[in-house]
Amino acid sequence: MSRAEEELRSIARRLLDRKEVELIVGYEYHGGSVRPCFVSKPEEAGKLVWNAECWFNLARYLRGLRGLRIGIVAKGCDGRSIVELIKENQVDKGSIVVIAVECTGVLKPYKYGSNSADRRLADYCRRCVSRVSPVADYIVKQDGQAHLVENPVNGKDALDWLSLFRKCLKCMSCIKACPLCYCTECSIEGFKPDLVHRLRVPQELFTFHLTRALHMAGRCVECGACESACPVEIPLTRLYHELNEWFRENYGYVPGVSVKEAPPPLVFKEGVED
Numbered sequence: 001m002s003r004a005e006e007e008l009r010s011i012a013r014r015l016l017d018r019k020e021v022e023l024i025v026g027y028e029y030h031g032g033s034v035r036p037c038f039v040s041k042p043e044e045a046g047k048l049v050w051n052a053e054c055w056f057n058l059a060r061y062l063r064g065l066r067g068l069r070i071g072i073v074a075k076g077c078d079g080r081s082i083v084e085l086i087k088e089n090q091v092d093k094g095s096i097v098v099i100a101v102e103c104t105g106v107l108k109p110y111k112y113g114s115n116s117a118d119r120r121l122a123d124y125c126r127r128c129v130s131r132v133s134p135v136a137d138y139i140v141k142q143d144g145q146a147h148l149v150e151n152p153v154n155g156k157d158a159l160d161w162l163s164l165f166r167k168c169l170k171c172m173s174c175i176k177a178c179p180l181c182y183c184t185e186c187s188i189e190g191f192k193p194d195l196v197h198r199l200r201v202p203q204e205l206f207t208f209h210l211t212r213a214l215h216m217a218g219r220c221v222e223c224g225a226c227e228s229a230c231p232v233e234i235p236l237t238r239l240y241h242e243l244n245e246w247f248r249e250n251y252g253y254v255p256g257v258s259v260k261e262a263p264p265p266l267v268f269k270e271g272v273e274d
Helices: 003-017 042-047 076-087 123-127 161-166 173-177 202-216 225-229 236-251
Strands: 023-030 033-039 070-074 096-101 138-140
Touching: 003 023, 003 042, 003 070, 003 096, 003 138, 023 042, 033 042, 070 076, 076 096, 123 236, 161 202, 173 225, 202 236, 225 236
Parallel strands: 023 070, 070 096, 096 138
Antiparallel strands: 023 033
């Protein structure tokens, strides 16, 4: 057990013992892999883990737990998701306790049916701008060991998005995994949508991804949840990164960094230049 994992368990146990929270959302081992878990008793805190397999963005659960006092384990990108959810009035910061664990990156998750033993740092982690959550009530530092080796990644190579989109199964895993996809009526998910049918119609695959990309522009924190969940490994985070770069270059805005900084669409005024 690493020092970070030991400290994480200690904080969780203390929060539950003192009844400062009703539930801790974290990670646990199950069947040889790591999955999200929900801890409600101090004696259960010992099952919490922290390692390079903790890729799932736990902020996805916060909206469904509204009304409870929640403790949540957060990587840097998870914390940025929480910031965006707070700004969009989907999460009340006063009802959550953020246990921010310093993250050195996560491993690209195994895909079902894969026999490959090759494990490497997820591409989106190499573009990370925040190793620690920008909102934090507790900060757990890593033990200083070099857990991962970052291989160089060329993020400027042009990708053939049309070919990549043709691989899409329309399984909706990207939408289900994303903490910022919470619309009660989704224009691209239902069977009677406004724009795109849920069934896999090849002619609509480009529209499907373009619509979602525009919805995530300036909001995506590049946590990689969508990309990690994608069964055909479309590099969705790269697409949203390119859109975020446009917002950064034109507005100086990076999503999820500050609760006080308003997103550009909220402050944009037609005909007004800075």
